[in-house]
Amino acid sequence: METTVDSAEVAKFEAMAAEWWDPNGKFRPLHQMNPCRLDYITRQIAAEFGRDLKTDKPFAGLRILDIGCGGGLLSEPMARLGAEVVGADAAPRNIPVARIHAEQSGLTIDYRHTTAEDLAAAGERFDVVLNMEVVEHVADPLVYLTACHDLLKTGGLMLCSTLNRNAKSFAMAIVGAEWVMCWLPKGTHDWNKFITPDELYDLIRRAGLDPVDRKGMIFNPISWRWSLSDRDLSVNYVTASLRRD
Template structure:
């Protein structure tokens, strides 16, 4: 079984060459990246007792970035000392990611594969990152269950996605696709967006406890992003911890 939606993969493969262009089609991710990286690093440091001020605070931790795209998050995780596997079903994305990491002198294990294939091979990680991907998979609950299988007992699954609200339709589709044209029309399907409560329920059903959720809020005046404890109406990120029990 695979959660891959071939049409969704094709959308991003067509844009693969632009991953590292901060003014290109992935401009929204470049702008959001510092905020979501700060959230991810904070959650990992707190869970594993790491000092973020250390040169390589995540040394010894194995991190999977599933749906890694061009490596916008995988590379910073590698710089922080983690052993990083970046996986994406779009081979074009992996080709771009490998080349960029090599140019930066970074070691990231990039693979053109799926979460299901990794789980089937018995791969296990301390942290699984699934960022801006769950709204593009064919079966979100099954995908979250696979992420759970990929993380060791007591480890973290961190998911970021879009809430299914009128505001998210206006911001992510009307604003980003139709008006600002940051993304091609049709990149997002509002019907695939997932509410925080629904995502938390998927995590709980899979055997993970949702332990934190934050909104990522765009300020059109300052043209920047910030984390919010209250406003999860458009973009949000959630951390779930797999049960420390070793049996299902």
């Protein structure tokens, strides 16, 4: 089975596995961004599947895949909202970390050391695929996104976030986050693998999905908070796509 896993990228995150749930550790940027990501994710899922977020367990009956789940920062909120969650990660050391934290949190989540391609080949299908901050780390984005398409049921929703490729993203995501602020270890990201919004939309369409929305995720250094933007996709951004067939 063809795989898009980049072993060097996996090794980077595996080395940081034990720190996933430390809000002041190497994954501090994700902890800071998580409320913004969850705001987008939950609203998109609720709108697409007609769910009321004010009710108890609004995602009950939905099967959600969290690709590149890491320690479970997105898988756990989805489980709390009632979804049946599968968390998949190519880095084997991430899985026991995620399993232990879910157990300590009283949550049932199916964590697996596997890839999108292997899940698709096994015939797994989901209502929602969460594909957050992964596509810039794979060896072949089109093959990877095609596997994401195959993992969705007809009418299924993929949410995909990544980093734009321009001078600003290099300054903020590489120089700022890795070199100056030391939020991430140097070399976490390869700017050459960043993807512009138009490039991502093209890849999504070629993978057989229909992109229907995109938003920027903006960090405010004054308030130290992230927010969504309809206009500014210059660094971090997130997209929503549907499988129509």
